[in-house]
Amino acid sequence: MKHAGMTSIVQNTTRLVAGFIAVFAVYIALTGHLSPGGGFAGGVILAAAAALVLLAFGGRRTQAVLSEGTCHVVDAAGALGFVAIALGGLGAGVFFANFLPLGELHRFASGGTIALANLAILVKVGAGLVGVLLALAVYGTARYVAAERARGESPDPFLEI
Amino acid sequence: MGITIYVLTFALLLIGIYAVVAKKNVVKIIVGVLVIDYAVNLFLVLVGYRTGGGAPILAEGQPVTEFARTAVDPLPQAMVLTSIVIGLGITALMVAMAIRLWENYRTFDMNEIRRLRG
Amino acid sequence: MGIELLVVALLVFMLIAALVAVETSDLLSAVISIGAAGFALSAIDLLVGAPDLAITQLVFEVIALVLLLCVVLTRRDTSVTQPRDALRTGVALLACGVVLVIVFFAVGGTDGRGALPPFGDPVLNHGPGAVVSPGVSAEYLARGARETGAANAVMAVLLDYRAYDTLGEATIIFVSILGAYAILRRVGRRAAARKEEAAP
Structure with missing residues (x-):
């Protein structure tokens, strides 16, 4: 099929917008200690960007760019990063101690380890949710289409991704 | 007025419990779990609300004593923030289960699934 | 007062939407209502001063809607029957009764002083000698900016004072996502193995 997924209008709009959504997710996560947001909100927004790409291009083409295994690895790396920040605190006294200089209030370089921990949580939550969306799109839909074919029914062509 | 808000939140919880216990359809059960999720999160946030209170974010130039007197409770918000994302993970888990059930039995109806299992 | 009225109106809207979602016979309408x-x-x-939660809840809703629509749109369940099971409905009504009694004692009670703080007067308003312990939130608000350097008190609690909780909750997310993977993948492997057995 030439245009897997949705029409080229949706695909081109997604090409333009998805990167900005991902950058916004990182911004939301990194400024979590100054304004509403933080790592959890940023991770969910990242997953929303991935959902947009998945809906527009379909599971197969998205998986060719970003495989599920990569998501697993990045997910685990985020979790390990969070634990590493906690262990850094252990080096400075107690587990999860805020060992970096606190900095000046209301400046970006403030809050010590909070911005770093937000980044780790962004990576962890974002990669985990992107991976599960990919798995649902690929395993769920592809097998469903194949099963419908096997039963002799013609599934919705929109699903052929 | 305050009691009305709490009672309405509990009514939302009841609708969710009713859906989970009494409905036969897998999608309806997922919807019920989501309603329970909403009700509990909302209840925790409402318990921390302070009349006329603002968001627990210190504005630039705001004295800390005034901030501590007017801001709403940050603790339930911190707990609920993670709870929302956990809800998303659990929704993905339940959706995966529903897809698997459909693949095996071609129906979402629990009675039908039980009958087909024999 | 204005905010309380708005909250009540939105709660009534939520109740109606949840009832429609639970009671409608069409699964697509149920998902859209939720x-x-x-x-x-x-x-x-957003109204009760939790912008962090408003952002997260909004995006959560979009993704949950996409996930549930994936289930419902591609799988037209034509056999949506709602058999009235008297026992199940009875159990549900009993649970409703128990929860209502708990609510009665939590917010009103017989002496008019429930276990819950009244709406708009959280425990952090109380002094040290109050009946209900004031808890630790007032300290978080008063000392968070100085001790953690973060202007957002929610992040100060989440990632500094109570980072242990966050570690545990991150683990829960990890496990639930792992569970979804496991459920989705196992059948794929089994089907592939069956195909290999049949092929040679």
Whole structure:
């Protein structure tokens, strides 16, 4: 099929917008200690960007760019990063101690380890949710289409991704 | 007025419990779990609300004593923030289960699934 | 007062949306109704001073809607029957009764002084000698900016004072996502193995 997924209008709009959504997710996560947001909100927004790409291009083409295994690895790396920040605190006294200089209030370089921990949580939550969306799109839909074919029914062509 | 808000939140919880216990359809059960999720999160946030209170974010130039007197409770918000994302993970888990059930039995109806299992 | 009225209005909207979602016979309408309830919840979060939660809830709602639509749109369940099972309905009504009794004692009680603080007067308002312990939130608000350097008190609690909780919750997310993977993948492997057995 030439245009897997949705029409080229949706695909081109997604090409333009998805990167900005991902950058916004990182911004939301990194400024979590100054304004509403933080790592959890940023991770969910990242997953929303991935959902947009998945809906527009379909599971197969998205998986060719970003495989599920990569998501697993990045997910685990985020979790390990969070634990590493906690262990850094252990080096400075107690587990999860805020060992970096606190900095000046209301400046970006403030809050010590909070911005770093937000980044780790962004990576962890974002990669985990992107991976599960990919798995649902690929395993769920592809097998469903194949099963419908096997039963002799013609599934919705929109699903052929 | 305050009691009305709490009672309405509990009514939302009841609708969710009713859906989970009494409905036969897998999608309806997922919807019920989501309603329970909403009700509990909302209840925790409402318990921390302070009349006329603002968001627990210190504005630039705001004295800390005034901030501590007017801001709403940050603790339930911190707990609920993670709870929302956990809800998303659990929704993905339940959706995966529903897809698997459909693949095996071609129906979402629990009675039908039980009958087909024999 | 204005905010309370708005919260009540949005809660009534949520109740109606949840009832429609639970009672409608069409699964697609059920999923869309639950989406409407979630967006109303996001608006309530914004009204009661929780912008962090409003952002997260809004995006949660979009992704949950996409996930549920994936289930419902591609799988037309034509056999949506709602058999009235008297026992199940009875159990549900009993649970409703128990919860209502708990609510009665929590918010009103027989002496008019429930275990819950009244709406708009959280425990952090109370002094050290109050009946209900004031808890630790007042300290978080008063000392958070100085001790953690973060202007957002929610992040100060989440990632500094109570980072242990966050580690545990991150683990829960990890496990639930792992569970979804496991459920989705196992059948794929089994089917592939069956195909290999049949092929040679």
